[in-house]
Amino acid sequence: MNPIAALGAAVLGFTHETGRISVFFFQALAFILRLSIPLKQFFKQAEKIGFNSLPIVILTAFFTGGVLTLQSYNGIGSSMLANSQLGRVVTLSMLRELGPVLASLMVAGRVGAAIAAELGTMRVTEQIDALITLATNPIRYLVVPRIVACALMMPLLVTLANVVGIGGGYLVATHIIGMNGTLFLESAFNGVGEPDIVLGLVKAFVFGTIIGLMGTYQGFHTRGGAEGVGRATTVAVVFASVAILVSDYFITALFISAEGSF
Amino acid sequence: MSQPNKIELRRVSKSFGSKTVLESITADIKQGETFTIIGGSGSGKSVLLKCILGLMEPTSGTIRIDGEDTTHLSNKDRMKLMHKFGMLFQFGALFDSMSIWENVAFSLLEQGVKRHEAKDIAISKLALVGLSPDVAKLAPSELSGGMKKRAGLARAICTEPEIMFYDEPTTGLDPITSDVINDLILQLQADLGITSIVITHNMQSAYKISNKITMLYEGRFLETGTPEEIQKSDNPYVAQFINGSARGPIKMAVKQR
Ligand SMILES: Nc1ncnc2c1ncn2[C@@H]1O[C@H](COP(=O)(O)OP(=O)(O)O)[C@@H](O)[C@H]1O
Ligand SMILES: [Mg+2]
Numbered sequence: 220m221n222p223i224a225a226l227g228a229a230v231l232g233f234t235h236e237t238g239r240i241s242v243f244f245f246q247a248l249a250f251i252l253r254l255s256i257p258l259k260q261f262f263k264q265a266e267k268i269g270f271n272s273l274p275i276v277i278l279t280a281f282f283t284g285g286v287l288t289l290q291s292y293n294g295i296g297s298s299m300l301a302n303s304q305l306g307r308v309v310t311l312s313m314l315r316e317l318g319p320v321l322a323s324l325m326v327a328g329r330v331g332a333a334i335a336a337e338l339g340t341m342r343v344t345e346q347i348d349a350l351i352t353l354a355t356n357p358i359r360y361l362v363v364p365r366i367v368a369c370a371l372m373m374p375l376l377v378t379l380a381n382v383v384g385i386g387g388g389y390l391v392a393t394h395i396i397g398m399n400g401t402l403f404l405e406s407a408f409n410g411v412g413e414p415d416i417v418l419g420l421v422k423a424f425v426f427g428t429i430i431g432l433m434g435t436y437q438g439f440h441t442r443g444g445a446e447g448v449g450r451a452t453t454v455a456v457v458f459a460s461v462a463i464l465v466s467d468y469f470i471t472a473l474f475i476s477a478e479g480s481f
Numbered sequence: 482m483s484q485p486n487k488i489e490l491r492r493v494s495k496s497f498g499s500k501t502v503l504e505s506i507t508a509d510i511k512q513g514e515t516f517t518i519i520g521g522s523g524s525g526k527s528v529l530l531k532c533i534l535g536l537m538e539p540t541s542g543t544i545r546i547d548g549e550d551t552t553h554l555s556n557k558d559r560m561k562l563m564h565k566f567g568m569l570f571q572f573g574a575l576f577d578s579m580s581i582w583e584n585v586a587f588s589l590l591e592q593g594v595k596r597h598e599a600k601d602i603a604i605s606k607l608a609l610v611g612l613s614p615d616v617a618k619l620a621p622s623e624l625s626g627g628m629k630k631r632a633g634l635a636r637a638i639c640t641e642p643e644i645m646f647y648d649e650p651t652t653g654l655d656p657i658t659s660d661v662i663n664d665l666i667l668q669l670q671a672d673l674g675i676t677s678i679v680i681t682h683n684m685q686s687a688y689k690i691s692n693k694i695t696m697l698y699e700g701r702f703l704e705t706g707t708p709e710e711i712q713k714s715d716n717p718y719v720a721q722f723i724n725g726s727a728r729g730p731i732k733m734a735v736k737q738r
Contacts, residue, residue, distance in 0.1 A: 355588075
C-alpha cells in the first residue's frame with residue numbers, strides 16, 4: 220500500500236471507530252439521563268473502582284507532590300521569593316493538572332483494564348448473549364453502572380490525591396528542604412482559589428467518564444477468545460490514556476479562555 | 482390435530498464478510514414440537530439459533546415468532562420478546578461474578594423477588610436438572626463442564642419460557658446424565674407444551690426427544706423428517722452423518738501432506 224492510501228485508511232479507520240464509540244456512549248447516556256441505573260450494580264462498581272484504587276492513587280499522589288516540591292525548589296532557587304512561592308506552585312500544579320491527570324492515568328491502567336477484561340471475558344464466553352436471553356439489556360446492566368461509577372468516583376479520588384500530594388510536598392519542604400512549614404502552607408492556601416479546585420474536579424469527572432467508556436466499549440466489542448480479551452485490555456488502556464491527555468489540553472484551554480473573560 | 486406454526490424461517494441467510502454460513506433456510510416449527518438440528522462442527526447450527534433469538538441479525542430473510550415478524554426489532558421490543566425464550570448455551574455461559582443459585586434465579590432477582598424465595602425456587606430448578614442443593618452456593622468456576630451446562634439449563638427454564646433453545650445439551654455429559662436431560666426435555670414438552678429447537682451430535686438423544694430432525698450442511702437443511710424417516714434416509718450425506726462414518730460424500734478438511 221502506498222503511504223497516502225495507508226494514511227487515508229488510518230484516518231477512515233479512526234473516524235469510523237470514533238463514530239462507533241459515540242453511538243455506544245449515547246446508548247448508555249440514554250439510560251443515564253432517564254436515571255435508569257441499576258443501583259446494586261452501581262454500588263458494587265463504585266466500591267471496586269473507588270475503594271480499591273485508593274492505595275495506588277495515594278502512593279502516586281504522595282510522591283508526585285514530593286518530587287514536584289523538590290524540582291520547583293531547585294528550579295526557582297532558594298531565594299526569599301522562592302520560599303514564599305513554593306507552596307503555591309506545588310498546590311496549583313497538583314489541583315489543576317497533576318492530581319487529575321496522574322490519578323486518572325493510574326486508574327485507567329488499573330480500572331480501565333479490569334473493566335475491559337471482565338466484559339471481554341463475558342463477551343467471548345457468551346455471558347453477554349446470556350444476559351440478553353434473560354431479557355436484560357447489557358448496556359443498561361453492565362455498561363451504565365461502570366461508566367457512572369467511574370465518572371463519580373474519579374472526582375473523589377482526585378480530591379484525595381490533591382490532599383495527599385500537597386501533604387507530600389509539605390513533608391519534603393519541611394523535612395528535606397528544611398523550610399518553615401507555616402510559610403509553605405500559607406503560600407499554598409493563599410495562592411489558590413475556587414476555580415482551581417473546580418477545574419481539577421471537572422477534569423476528574425471527564426477523565427472518569429473516558430476510562431469507563433473506553434473500558435466498557437473495548438470489552439463489549441471483544442472478539443477472538445482469550446487473545447481478543449488481551450487485545451481489548453491493552454487497547455482500552457492506550458485509548459483511555461491518550462484521550463485523557465488530549466482532552467486535558469482542551470479542557471484547560473477552554474477554562475483559561477473562560478477565566479480570562481470574567 | 483394440526484398445531485399452528487410457532488417459529489417460521491423464510492429464506493434466512495447469514496454471512497460474515499464474504500463467508501456464507503447460512504444460505505436461504507426455510508422451515509416451520511410447530512407449537513409444542515421438538516425440532517432437532519444435526520450437522521458437523523462449524524456448519525452454522527449455533528449461528529442459526531442466534532439469528533432466531535435475535536442475538537445476530539440475519540443478512541437476509543424473515544423470521545416469524547407466533548406469526549409476528551421479529552427479524553428487525555428495536556432493543557426494547559427484543560427484550561420483551563426474550564421473555565418467551567429460554568436458551569441453553571453450548572458452554573453454559575454462567576455469570577462468573579455470581580453463585581450458581583444467583584445465576585439460576587437471575588431473572589427472579591431482577592424482577593424483585595425476595596432473595597430467600599428466589600433461592601428456594603433456584604434450588605428446586607437445580608433439582609430438576611439433577612444438581613444437589615450443595616451446588617447452589619458454589620461459584621461457576623468450581624463446577625465441571627457438565628455441571629455448568631446443567632446449571633445453565635436450570636437458569637434457562639427458571640422463567641418458564643414458551644420456546645427453549647438447547648445448544649448441544651448433552652455434549653460432554655456421561656450417558657446417564659445425558660438421559661436425565663433427555664427426559665427433562667421430554668417432560669417440559671409434555672407438561673408445559675414447550676416448543677424446542679435442539680442442536681445435538683448425539684443421535685441416540687436426537688431419536689429419543691425429537692418430533693422432527695433436520696441436517697444442516699453447507700448452509701442448507703439437507704433433509705427434514707421424523708426420527709424414523711431420518712434413520713431410513715437414503716440421502717448419502719445424512720446416512721454418513723448419522724452412522725458416524727469417515728467414508729462417504731462428506732469430506733473433512735484434513736490437510737494431505
Ligand atoms: N461472530 C462471528 N463472526 C464471524 N464468524 C462467525 C461468528 N460466529 C460464527 N462464525 C462462523 O460461522 C461458522 C459457524 O459457526 P457455528 O454456528 O458456531 O458452528 P456450529 O455448527 O459448530 O455451532 C463458523 O465457521 C464460525 O467461524
Ligand atoms: Mg455450536
